[in-house]
Amino acid sequence: MVASIALPRMLRIGAGAVTEAADVASTLGVTRPLLVTDPFMVVSGTADLVLNALKQGGLDAALFSETVPDPTTDSLAAGVAAIAHHQADALIGLGGGSPIDTAKALALLSKQGGHMRDYKAPKVNLGPVLPVIAIPTTSGSGSEATQFTVITDSANSEKMLCIGLGFLPAAAIIDFELTESMPARLTADTGVDALCHAIEAYVSRKANPFSDSMAMAAITAIGRNLRRVYADGHDRDAREAMMLASLEAGIAFSNASVTLIHGMSRPIGGNFQVAHGLSNAMLLPAVTAFSVGGAEDRYAQVARALGVASDATADAHASLALVDEVTQLCADLHVPTPEAHGISREKWDALTPVMAQQALASGSPANNPVVPTADDIESLYAKIFS
Structure with missing residues (x-):
């Protein structure tokens, strides 16, 4: 390759x-x-x-x-x-x-x-x-x-x-x-955005050894520092680590592409004016759970980089530990559901088919370890709403 x-x-x-x-x-x-x-x-x-x-x-x-x-x-x-x-x-x-x-x-x-x-x-x-x-x-x-x-x-x-x-x-x-002046909400949303970039780059069908190195460095740093900087925005060491991790994650996905999270995130932002990082965070746990079976070994490595699995942990268990970890991370960062964010269920349901088609048209879902159908994407939108 x-x-x-x-x-x-x-x-x-x-x-x-x-x-x-x-x-x-x-x-x-x-x-x-x-x-x-x-x-x-x-x-x-x-x-x-x-x-x-x-x-x-x-x-x-x-x-x-x-x-x-x-x-x-x-x-x-x-x-x-x-x-x-x-x-x-x-x-x-x-x-x-x-x-x-x-x-x-x-x-x-x-x-x-x-x-x-x-x-x-x-x-x-x-x-x-x-x-x-x-x-x-x-x-x-x-x-x-x-x-x-x-x-x-x-x-x-x-x-x-x-x-x-x-x-x-x-x-x-x-x-x-x-x-250093970023408020906690923006710190959380942008930090999860960087994490999504890094994870998606690492599991992308277009991943390569160079992008892998950038992605894993970013994942490790974000795992160690995102909760810290959310709790204390004046933590300069954590701020510096997150800034470098954001750069590394950007380099990674620019050279490997993002996957299903970003494919589904853009339509949420466009149709409901949800900040990009926040819409990624809303999707991260559910899309990870949907995708782990397609690249169990890769998701297991992400879990190890985040410190929630060891080298001795079987890939199947490590990948499930990753789902638990990103779910807990979003809870710790108080990520709201679309419903809690104030989005109308009626409008969400009405636009779901349109959003699914917009997601597929972007091309990003085709890079996902499990390539979704429009029905899969509609089901995921339904799952994350509340």
Whole structure:
């Protein structure tokens, strides 16, 4: 088997790395970057921190702060206009997965035109694109290191997976100090998102030795640190470990693909405006239980990495211990069911067939150890509701 591995050209990792944004940009030949972020990053002062670092480094930087959670096709128009107005030669995505995904989409649209629905999977997108420098402020999406972006079609609420090297950032700045103000709920949801990335990459039918190494490192670190950082957001060691694990998990799934959890998660987010990490967490226990029989040895290794099984534990028992562990983890992190989150059962049931078809159309379920039918997916949606 030959594995094709793609990574950002440059990673700058460590406390205070964000202050080196100008050096990273200059190394890439950038002179007129546009900082793409959201209003919270402006209010919190983080956007100014980055802008000041860029300007002090001699760069002509401008700000676009109109990104929205779970970006939509309608939300991109203002960003394309801002790029043209500033004559930007690069984009810097600052924030969680949504601003970074927005920057990736804008980087392609500003060069190729058209609409994002023209670029959704299974189309593989290359270039030309503006270079993107990603600066994550959460420990979860891994978008800073992936060749994917997810944009919701405003016309029909479909969360469109868009793939290809055109969406891979040229560089990423990984500074865990930017995550220290994350509230507990966001810490939990983004942390489970990273865990899903790592587990799915490891059990994916497209897994390879390189992605395996990244996935297992991430799983081990998340197992040791997610509960810690949820309990104490000021635990710097745990914050740093989770930030690195998020990056490793992103690298893993970018080079191996996600599976059924993400396939089912995107329709929940698109149709019910549930945060991506939270919808993953809602699905993690049930989808794991559904899938373990297809790759018992792989799920057993995940259990061992999480510390809930030993080398002496038989794979069959270890894989079941994993189901118990992810169930307990979601309970410890107070992950709500869709019903507890306030979603109407009537609307959930009505949209379940549509969501099942959207999940299958994304392609991700085909990478699952047990490839589901539409009926299987509908049953899983029914199971997790309450």
